[in-house]
Amino acid sequence: MADSFVLHLVRHLPTQGNEDRKYIGWTDEPILESAKAVHPLALARFVCGSDLLRARQTAALYFPNERYKEDCNFRECNFGEFEGKTYADLEKDTDYRQWIDDPYANAPRGGESLVEVENRVMSALKMVPKDAIIVTHGGPIRIILTKFSPIQNEFWSWKIPRGYCYRLEWENQRAFKEGQACISISAVPTTANGTM
Numbered sequence: 138m139a140d141s142f143v144l145h146l147v148r149h150l151p152t153q154g155n156e157d158r159k160y161i162g163w164t165d166e167p168i169l170e171s172a173k174a175v176h177p178l179a180l181a182r183f184v185c186g187s188d189l190l191r192a193r194q195t196a197a198l199y200f201p202n203e204r205y206k207e208d209c210n211f212r213e214c215n216f217g218e219f220e221g222k223t224y225a226d227l228e229k230d231t232d233y234r235q236w237i238d239d240p241y242a243n244a245p246r247g248g249e250s251l252v253e254v255e256n257r258v259m260s261a262l263k264m265v266p267k268d269a270i271i272v273t274h275g276g277p278i279r280i281i282l283t284k285f286s287p288i289q290n291e292f293w294s295w296k297i298p299r300g301y302c303y304r305l306e307w308e309n310q311r312a313f314k315e316g317q318a319c320i321s322i323s324a325v326p327t328t329a330n331g332t333m
Contacts, residue, residue, distance in 0.1 A: 141306050142308075142312065143267065144268075145302050147303075148278055149195040153169060159223050161220070162213040163189070163212060165190045175198050177201050178327060183269045185265060186211045186272035188212065192272045199327065211273045218246040218247050255280050258277045263314070281305070285322075302327050
């Protein structure tokens with residue numbers, strides 16, 4: 138479609154905290170050395186995303202010839218006191234259980250609810266142009282997919298593997314700006330052939 142509006146969502150490459158299955162929200166850790174062996178991607182018109190190091194490093198590897206526009210509104214959830222902890226560390230914590238059961242109504246102690254994360258992500262999303270590539274985190278990607286999917290899905294039901302790009306398409310920019318469901322969502326590996 139000539140007038141279609143497309144967004145690409147790329148999850149940052151893995152960090153040590155990710156490998157250790159810790160909640161790494163606003164902790165600013167680098168990607169793993171082993172993750173740096175990726176091929177640049179051919180498609181890039183406008184690349185933006187989280188200001189955290191792991192997103193910036195991922196963007197630099199995938200889009201080395203593009204200027205990256207940082208936006209703190211694309212950050213992961215602030216996990217507050219849960220930051221740097223694992224499920225095993227938190228499983229008996231009643232505040233943690235409440236947050237897992239309803240992350241929109243509850244927040245980690247000292248952190249953000251998903252309503253707060255959604256508000257800032259959606260605010261930033263309004264500013265991106267057609268064909269933008271957003272390099273961000275699992276939480277913001279799940280929020281965007283939940284908000285715009287033509288099929289109703291719960292936040293936690295989305296699997297967001299690293300090394301994949303989600304492509305969302307709307308009939309036109311107006312449909313996107315009005316918050317309508319997209320007409321298609323596809324996930325493609327970013328490492329298959331160097332293109333999206």
